Amino acid sequence: MYADASYAPESLRICDLGFAKQLRSETGLLMTPCYTASFVAPEVLRKQGYDEACDIWSLGVLLYTMLAGYV
Incomplete structure (x- = not known):
């Protein structure tokens, strides 16, 4: 997310950095892993589709880390 110095609502921009995908499979699952190792869900690591x-x-992992102070 990006905002200029005014922080006006119309200045907000959202970007996906090229990771957004359109689901095209019959199962509705993605198979391409895009993740940060500390926060990844188990099904992504098992390559089951997600x-x-x-x-x-x-x-949830991020919130836990913020509240507890450690992973």
């Missing part, structure tokens, strides 16, 4: 639930897993 969906948006992996983002919730990663968010």
Whole structure:
């Protein structure tokens, strides 16, 4: 996310850094791993395919780290 110095709502920009994908498979699962090792969900490591639930897993790890102060 990017905002200029005014922080006005119309100045906000969202970018995906090239990682966004459109689901085209029948199962609705992605197979290309794009992750940070400390926050990755188990199904990505097992190469089983993954969906948006992996983002919730990663968010949980980040929140735990912020609250506990360690991984």
